[in-house]
Amino acid sequence: MSSTTNDVRVTDPIAQPPVLAPGHTPGSVTERISEMVHTKLTKTPKWWLLGLAVGFGLLNLFLLAVTNLFMTGIGIWGNNVPVGWGWDIVCFVWWIGIGHAGTLISAILLLLRQSWRNSINRFAEAMTVFAVACAGMYPILHLGRPWLPYWLLPLPGTLNMWPNFRSPLIWDVFAVSTYATISIVFWFVGMLPDLATLRDHAKSKVARFAYGMAALGWRNSARHWANYEVASLLLAGLSTPLVLSVHSIVSFDFSVGIVPGWHTTVFPPYFVAGAVFAGFAMVLTLVLPLRPLFKLHDFITERHLQNMAKVMLTTGLIVAYGYVLEIWAAFYSGNEFEIFMVLNRFTGPYAVQYWLLILCNILVPQLLWFRQVRSNVWALWVIAMFINVGMWLERFVIIVVSLSRDYIPSNWAMYHGTKWDMAVFAGTIGLFLTLLLLFIRFLPALNMFEMRVLTPEATKAHGEEK
Amino acid sequence: MHGPQTEPLLHGVMAEFRTPEELLEAIGAAKAAGFTKLDAYTPYPIEKVLDALDLHHSKLPLLVLGASIVGAVGVFGFAYWASAIDYPLNIGGRPLNSWPAFIPATFEGAIFHGGLAAALGMLLLNGLPRPHHPVFNVPRFVDHASKDGYFLVVESDDPRFDAPSVKRFLESLAPVEVNEVEN
Numbered sequence: 001m002s003s004t005t006n007d008v009r010v011t012d013p014i015a016q017p018p019v020l021a022p023g024h025t026p027g028s029v030t031e032r033i034s035e036m037v038h039t040k041l042t043k044t045p046k047w048w049l050l051g052l053a054v055g056f057g058l059l060n061l062f063l064l065a066v067t068n069l070f071m072t073g074i075g076i077w078g079n080n081v082p083v084g085w086g087w088d089i090v091c092f093v094w095w096i097g098i099g100h101a102g103t104l105i106s107a108i109l110l111l112l113r114q115s116w117r118n119s120i121n122r123f124a125e126a127m128t129v130f131a132v133a134c135a136g137m138y139p140i141l142h143l144g145r146p147w148l149p150y151w152l153l154p155l156p157g158t159l160n161m162w163p164n165f166r167s168p169l170i171w172d173v174f175a176v177s178t179y180a181t182i183s184i185v186f187w188f189v190g191m192l193p194d195l196a197t198l199r200d201h202a203k204s205k206v207a208r209f210a211y212g213m214a215a216l217g218w219r220n221s222a223r224h225w226a227n228y229e230v231a232s233l234l235l236a237g238l239s240t241p242l243v244l245s246v247h248s249i250v251s252f253d254f255s256v257g258i259v260p261g262w263h264t265t266v267f268p269p270y271f272v273a274g275a276v277f278a279g280f281a282m283v284l285t286l287v288l289p290l291r292p293l294f295k296l297h298d299f300i301t302e303r304h305l306q307n308m309a310k311v312m313l314t315t316g317l318i319v320a321y322g323y324v325l326e327i328w329a330a331f332y333s334g335n336e337f338e339i340f341m342v343l344n345r346f347t348g349p350y351a352v353q354y355w356l357l358i359l360c361n362i363l364v365p366q367l368l369w370f371r372q373v374r375s376n377v378w379a380l381w382v383i384a385m386f387i388n389v390g391m392w393l394e395r396f397v398i399i400v401v402s403l404s405r406d407y408i409p410s411n412w413a414m415y416h417g418t419k420w421d422m423a424v425f426a427g428t429i430g431l432f433l434t435l436l437l438l439f440i441r442f443l444p445a446l447n448m449f450e451m452r453v454l455t456p457e458a459t460k461a462h463g464e465e466k
Numbered sequence: 467m468h469g470p471q472t473e474p475l476l477h478g479v480m481a482e483f484r485t486p487e488e489l490l491e492a493i494g495a496a497k498a499a500g501f502t503k504l505d506a507y508t509p510y511p512i513e514k515v516l517d518a519l520d521l522h523h524s525k526l527p528l529l530v531l532g533a534s535i536v537g538a539v540g541v542f543g544f545a546y547w548a549s550a551i552d553y554p555l556n557i558g559g560r561p562l563n564s565w566p567a568f569i570p571a572t573f574e575g576a577i578f579h580g581g582l583a584a585a586l587g588m589l590l591l592n593g594l595p596r597p598h599h600p601v602f603n604v605p606r607f608v609d610h611a612s613k614d615g616y617f618l619v620v621e622s623d624d625p626r627f628d629a630p631s632v633k634r635f636l637e638s639l640a641p642v643e644v645n646e647v648e649n
Contacts, residue, residue: 026509027614154548162548166557171570174541178574182581189585197509197612216595219602220611224592225511226521231588234530235581242577249570452510457485 016306019116019454021298026452029299030197033446036294038203047293048437055433062427065420066141074144076420083403083415088142090395091425094278095135096176096250097271097391099183100243101279102128106186107239110232116307118450119299122194123290124283125187126445130435131282132180134428139172141424168252175249182242186235192218193228194444247272254398260341261402264329270322274391277315277361280308281387288381290440299446302375309374312387316365319394323362341402349414350401353393360390477600477649478503478621479632480607481641486512489616492639493518496620499635503624507601507617509610529587530580537579542572604645619647 020029039045068076079086102124109117140149152173154162163170195211196218202208218224248268255267284305291300330338345354364386367373374380405412439445452458483489489506493515496504506515516522542565549555550562560567589595601607601619611617620632629646636644 025614030509030613154544160553162553164555164557165545165549165571166560166564166567168570171574174571174574178578178581181578185581185585189588193510193612200608200612212597216589217597217599218594219599220507220509221592222506222508222512222515222519222521224594225508226516227524227526227588227591229511229516230524230526231584234526234584238530238534238577238581238584242574242581245570245573245577249574252570449510458510458512460487 017302019119019301019303020451021301022456024298024455025457026455029451029455030201030448032298033444033448033451034198034201036440036446037198037442037444038201038207040203044441045293048441051433052437055430055437058426058430059434060430061423062430065423065427068420069141069424070146074142076418077424078415078417078421080413080415082406082411082413083400085399085403086415087396087417087421087425088138090392090399091428092135092138092142093250093271093395093399094392095131095138095428096179097247097275097278098282099128099131099135099179099279100247100272100275101283102126102131103183103186103239103243104276104279105283106190107236107243110236111240115454116303118454119296119446120283120287120304120308121450122187122190122447123287123440123445124279125183125190126436126439126443127279127283127286128183129180129187130432130439132176132183133435134432136176136180137424137428137431139176168249168256171249172253175246179242179246182235182239186239189228189231189235190447191444192216193220193449194447196220197448198444244272247275259402259406260335260337261326261330261345261398264326266322266325266329270319270325273315273318273322274394277312277319277387278391280312280315281384281391284308284312284380284384285388286436288377288384290445291377294440294445296446299451305377305380306371306374309368309380312384313365313368316361316368316387320362323358337407340405344405345397345401348401348405350397350404354397354401357390357393357397360386361394364390475649476622476629477647478505478619478624478627479629479636479644480601480604480617480619480647481636481639481644482606482610483616483618483639483641486515486616488640489618490514490518492618492636492641495639496618496635500626501620501624501632503621503627505619505621507607507611507615507619509612509614509616524591526584526587526591530583533583533587534576534580538572538576540579541575542568545571600647600649603648606643606645615642 074088077086077088079088105117105124106121106128109121140146143149151159152163152170163173192215195215199208199211199215202211248271251267251271254262255264257263287300288305291297327342330342333339345351364383367379367383373383400415404415481492483492486508489508493504493506497518504519506519508515545568546563546565549564549568554562556562601611601617606615607617609615618636620627620636622629633644633646
């Protein structure tokens, strides 16, 4: 077996590993994937229970932190004047960014007909939905009066006022709520045929009823598929500009302000690239452990890992270009505040964070140039973790370093996150883990019907097209 | 064209095939035999089946376009009305109708409505949600339609429908099994 694969490598040095291990039929793919869901509750794997215990524990920490926050106020956080945005907005942008890889995989790669996305798209979409849920917590918690978030919406009420449509913060409300809604819709529509599969093969009455209700009566009719295919393409076509707009608008929150280091036109593309970079790192962080745990090597092959590594390398270089351009633009502008901002990043009180960011986001990912690194799961996971940390630091540097030393030195102040900042952040990680583990246990974590398309039987039926 | 006054006893006659190629041949044969009310059931979308059944006329794109335009016009109109007419607010001396600032929300409004229309429109055009359908009365359909079976149904509202002869016809196509689908 191994000698034949080696032979292929020798004769064709750029031959790629397959997207689906050979020998699979639509039936075997279906059985293998739905087995993850149909396992009896009493036979739930131990690692899953352990993971849920950790996630749910952290979720309770979140409850504690938020209770204290609501009772005491945001003074328990490190936010001060002038640093009115701290960990809360750093984490908000971090989570939103992570979500973007999910949309990229499900929408943009669908439009580009990249069939390797089929096995990871569902998982990445779920990651998007959960990451947006985590992100959505922060603006509301940060309101100070978290029982009044509806003031952000254009609702008619006794206040007799409307939100200010000229404010990027209102654009943000529209962008993030649209993103959350469309991500959930896209995710659900994508799952519909697979929910029907789970319904048809459910082993208990409760499961059949639950999946049956969720599947809405999907019956794999050609008439259904005809509209379904159109709907998928349309949703992908709508999500693609949406995902670009969301992080552009998040970057407007900064670039419309006149704080040094924020007020630049490079922000939208630089933020979007950073989001994809962070998102792919998070997909790898999660997929690499799940692959051996669920024995998914047939479906998530070396090809997937290689491709994801290449996307990370590419977007990482765009991000690096953004960093360089920020420095260049500051000096080119001749504006002393912009120049000070850059020098302050290099040598100021937060220099450690800045250089760590350069290490995590620019230097370490260069290892991905090497094929040996891209095909080593441990190396990939470690690099992905570096990027996760690096992207968090990037937002910290942008937000805190600029705010803490803006114009008048008498206005400067240092900022440090408190234990409650950390508790809320750890809590959102708990929320994310809990939702994700529930998802892989009770919903189809891999896209069954699109995996069936990759089997030889189906590719033969598609004939000349391929 | 119309069947008897009461609901027909049969939804149609169903044949199961092993491969997409066999299903495609069967669809061709059924069309050649003059049947028009055909539906196929496949575990994944197959372009050629949609071609064979002439199913490429979805109204969904128009619906989504309409909804997106309504969303864009609606949000922009609202932003204009709220900012310039109902609650005029001078912010930094900018014009009340500062339209470039309304574009981000307008864009999101278009996507929001278009996306919801794509999903809900797909369900609407497919007649979903629908908890039960006669095809689920066939046991092998439940077991295989969402896994590895390829099914063809000649429906009873076909003008040439006559259960025994349709059954004989489908059996001549070497299927796995032929079943009457009870309503």
